[in-house]
Amino acid sequence: MTMQNQTKSELYKSLVLNSGDAMFLFDQKGKIVEANNSACTGLNYKKEDLLNLSVPDINPEFQSPDVIADFFRKLVIEKYVKLFSKHQRKDGHVFPVEMSLSLLEENGEHLVLGIARDITEHEEDKANLFSYIDTLEKIHHILEQAKDIEEMLTDVLNLLQEVFESDRTFLISSQELNDQYKIRPFEIVRKQTQRIFTNQNEGNALTHSQEIHDKIKANKLEVFLSSNFEENSSNNVYSELITPMLNIGVNPYFLGIHQCSYDRKWTELEQKLLLDVSRRLSDAIVRLFNDHTLQQSEEKYKTLYDHAPLGYHSLDTNGDFVDVNNTWLNLLGYDKEEVIGKNYGDFLHPDYRDNFVKNFPTLKSRGYVQNVHFKLRHKNGNYIYISLEGCTGCHPDGSFKQTYCVIQDISARIKAEEELKESETRFKNLVQSVPVPLGLLDSKTLEIKYINNRFVEKFGYTIEEIPTIERWNELVYPDLEYREWVVNNWKNALEYCIKYNTDIPTDIYKIKCKNGDYKEMSVSGIVLGEDFLINFADVTEQKEYERKLKLALEKAEENEKLKTAFLANMSHEIRTPMNGIMGFADLLQTPQLSGEKHQRYVDLIMKSGDRMLSTINDIIEVSKIETKQITPIYHETNINEIIKYYYSFFLPEADIKGIILNYKFGLSSSEALILLDKSMLDSILTNLIKNAIKYTNSGMIDFGYTKNEDELEFYVKDSGIGIPEEQQKIIFERFRQVELESTKTIEGSGLGLSIAKAYTELLGGKIWMESEEGVGSQFYFTIPYRLMEK
Structure with missing residues (x-):
């Protein structure tokens, strides 16, 4: 062997023995013939002890010689195998690993190179997430099937006590809920645990509830952690996880988990789980007591x-x-x-x-x-x-x-893996083709001494293009401010590594490749004498996935809030006129009621009925649109007559508010006979004109249409309060209303504009608006101009 080849061989061996992943070489009988430092550290063996062992000693799934023989036969064919298995440390602890096995041939003898990575933390995270989803699924089933409030609370609190392994789960209701819904304080307690509500007098229980309410209200908390812990004391030692349930009533009630005897640390996932359960439980209580007609049509998540x-x-x-x-x-x-x-x-x-x-x-x-x-x-x-x-x-x-x-x-x-298998024929090629980019850096001269093929593939740079770390920094970190941060951060990491004789801490860097793409890389390294071995792991997709998941979660939370607001608004829009109808209907039974009062009560009942009918019609229309149960039905219609009709219909309402109402035709009577779905056009115009009158206190409202080539463009213009710029982007979304102080007393479901948008698009047109706050708004929509075939 030449001196140059010997140096390279020693370099390859050093790369393997000092890699951050555990590496093993074993023969056809399973005898371990070589292992690197990470393998010894991970299994807690000294190297000389580990080399006296065989594969069955460290892997409980490879106890039979036939299993090892089968893998050798498979590797002879495929050259490379990736699998999930388990390793056993010296103390007997078994942990999951991801294994990559490659077949090598040295001096006519077959050996297997095994690369192992501990995935314990990954498995625990997945198990916790699956437990989280499973718990919510069970909660969903309980709430969906519930018919009785106490039975539902018992099932939910029992499930929470099982999942959280807690001493007590409880619900503290406000006085308002006690009066209106008869929801008493409710708790599930283990036999050996003191009952807070039933064994203490009502005053103490109410004090406990009021203290929680005051702290959460003062700090505007979604989840509240409360504890009373004294060292060397067995009295009054507890830890609580509590969340307010805000969907019912003015004053909230609380769902909580109580742990006695020690100060329990609640994880973020536990906090989020309790918060999710509390929101769903509040929705179920609303459903049980109000028996509203809107049913959930989709499963959780x-x-x-x-x-x-x-x-x-x-x-x-x-x-x-x-x-x-x-x-x-x-x-x-x-x-x-x-x-x-x-x-x-x-x-x-x-x-x-x-x-x-x-x-x-x-x-x-x-x-x-x-x-x-x-x-x-x-x-x-x-x-x-x-x-x-x-x-x-x-x-x-x-x-x-x-x-x-x-x-x-x-x-x-x-x-990519199949292509990699074909090139892994010798030990040198294996090191050269390690599936992560590697680089070797001289710690004194900062010269880049070596990069592997994967490095070139990932970033596009050859070693001639990046001879030093300074040149590398200039190319991959073009932003000066970011480059300065990277250099300082790397310098601190190297100093820490040298001072404490440890590996280079892992950090995430955004690297510009030669082709101009940016990749987010997890960068770490180890000390090899006077050199540093730096390895890179591409986490671009992972980070992008995390960003997308965060956006999806934010969207789901926004939809949950919109749904809650909509239900509250619908409850108000239905109960308010219903109370009016019931109240004035009762007054009609008053003996010797004057004719004038009798007529006034009848008028108020009719007005409340019209308001409730309008709300119900909006809900029905949205339901039909959402389930795609409505399609246009075209008939010959005179649009000039429609415009005249709505002028006559809305003129009295405009006169009452002192608003001037104008209309304008865009076609002659003969040209105005076109094919369209009259009911959809009626709904669009009704919603737009009604909104214009509702949000205009004085001035004028103009409406009509013009013909532009093969389409008709309708308009409704008002001199009303206008719409703030930040709300114009969402005005056509469902359940949205203009949110101004001056509009808080205006009735409405917030569905009109979303209905208008849906019908316009079903007719083959589009809808848009222009507005200036305090000046007025202009709404436009188009429909195709279709004439009757002769």
Whole structure:
């Protein structure tokens, strides 16, 4: 071996032995012949002790020599295998690992290079998330089936006590709820735990409730953590997690978890779970006591699933589809009707169907599955590689209900891995083709001594283009301010590494590639004598996914708030006129009621009835639009007569407010006979003119239309209060009203403009507006100009 080759060999060996991942070499009998520092540290063995062991000593899943022999035979064919397994430390602790196995040949002897990564934290995070989703699914089932308030509260509090493993779960109701809904303080307590409400007098219980209310109100908290903990004391030691439930009444009531005997630390996921449960429980209480007619038509998290960046599907006990989201459908090209009710095996590549039949019962009994790879058939006939992870949901009795799984397309990754396998024939090529970019930096001269092929592939730079770290910084961090931060941050990391003789701490950097693309990279490194081995992990997709997930969660929370506001508004819009009708109807029964009062009461009842009818009609129209139960029905109609009619209809209302009402035709009577859906046009004009009168206190309102080529452009212009610029973008969204101090007493469901927008688009037109606050508003919409065929 030449001196140069010997130096390179020592360099490759140093790279492997000092890698951040655990690496092993073992022979065909499973005997460990080499291991790097990370492997020894991860398994808590000295190197000389580890080299006296075999694979079965550290991997409980490889106890049989036949298993090792099978892997050798598979590696002879495929050269590279990736799998999930378990390792066992010296103290007996077993932990999950991700393994990459490659076959090497040195001096005619076959060896296996194993690279292992500890994924314990990843598994725990997924388990917590699946538990979170499963709990919400069980809560949803309880609330959906509930008919009795106390039975519902008992089931919810029992479930929370089981999930949180707490001493006590409770609900503290306000005095208003006690009076109106008869909801008393309610709690579930373990037998050995003191009952706060039932064993203490009512005064103490009310004091406890008032203290919580005052603290949450003063600090505007969504979740409140309360504790009383004294060292070496067994009295009055507790920790509470409490959230206000604000959907009912003026004063809130509270849902809480109580832990006795120690100061419990509540995680962010536990806090969010309690907050989510409290919101859903409040909605269920509203549903039970008011018996409103609006029913929930979608399952929890439906919006999140439909707009999530990952495909989602759910299978029943037979393996048939019960739900898929839009991302799943877009990925595979199907319509929902082509999937729901079909068996999962019908969409699998023939090579994977038997595996599904064999392993699906295992999934149902095991309760989860992770990182399973297979092929699904696209509607166009092609097959794509899929990675799947998921869990199962159960009925309240514990029996299997359905699966909850997410999938992502890994075709590009599989293709890249297959290409990598073909090039991994020798040890040198293995190091050169490590699946993460690597660079070797001289800590004294800051010269970049080595980069691997993956580095060049990822960033596009050759070592000739980046001879020093200064040149690298200039190219990949073009922004001077950001570059200064990176240099200082890296300098501090190196100083810390040298001072404490440890690895270079991991950090995220935004790096510009040679082709101009930016990638977010997780950068870390280890000390190799006087050099630093720097490795890069691409987290661009992960960070983008996190940003998309955050946006999806924000959208889901916004929809939840809009729904809550809408329900409150509908409750007000229905109950207010109903109270008027009931009240004045009762007054009509007063003996010797004068004729004048009798007529005035009748007029007020009619006005309240009209208001309630308008609200109900809006709800019905929105429901029809939402469920696509309405389509245009075209008839020959004279639009000039429609304009005249609405002038006559709204003129008395305008006169009462002192508003001048004008109208204008755009066509002659003969030209005004066109084909359209008159009821839709009526609804659009009614909503726009009614809004103009509602929000105009003086001045004039003009409405009419003009003809522009093949379409008619209608307009409604007013000199009213106008619309603030920040609200103009959302004015056509459902449940929105102009939010000004001067409009707080104006009635309305907030659905009119969204109905007008939907009908305009169904007619093949568009709608828009212009407005200036304090000056007035102009609303425009178009419809196609269709003449009757002769």
